[in-house]
Amino acid sequence: MTKPRSGWARHPGVRSGASLPLGDRAADKMRNGMGSWAFVFCALSFLAVWMLINGRRGFDPFPFILLNLILSCLAALQGAILLIAAKRSDQVAAELAHHDYATDQRAEHLVERLSTNLKTLTDQHERTEHQLADLTELVRSRAPDATTPAP
Numbered sequence: 001m002t003k004p005r006s007g008w009a010r011h012p013g014v015r016s017g018a019s020l021p022l023g024d025r026a027a028d029k030m031r032n033g034m035g036s037w038a039f040v041f042c043a044l045s046f047l048a049v050w051m052l053i054n055g056r057r058g059f060d061p062f063p064f065i066l067l068n069l070i071l072s073c074l075a076a077l078q079g080a081i082l083l084i085a086a087k088r089s090d091q092v093a094a095e096l097a098h099h100d101y102a103t104d105q106r107a108e109h110l111v112e113r114l115s116t117n118l119k120t121l122t123d124q125h126e127r128t129e130h131q132l133a134d135l136t137e138l139v140r141s142r143a144p145d146a147t148t149p150a151p
Helices: 022-034 037-054 065-142
Strands: none
Touching: 022 037, 022 065, 037 065
16 A cells, blocks of 8 residues: 655645656655654663663663664764755755746736637627617517507
């Protein structure tokens, strides 16, 4: 079963999935993974397990120099990953803005056409009303008077 896409990924103006280059897909997955509660709880669990296993006599005794090195490397990579994710977010915002602008342009064109058609129909209706009034007057002027008896 596939996981449903949410948010802007379903928007028709935003490229997603197979239409993205590998780097953009990876940035989306990294951002979604590292920006989640699951990542926070996994990181906390990893740290707790590391500390429990090592304690004072493990391969990385207190003050956990190897763990500090790993966390420093992770922090350095997270900075780059955050920049990549921000760049991808800017790209998504630009695609959304472009789609919205194109939609607004189409809507404006449609409103102009509808306005023109409405004006045309209004003019035709007024002409028809005038013709009907003229015909009614003509019929009344030519019709025999209802008060005179028929022969």
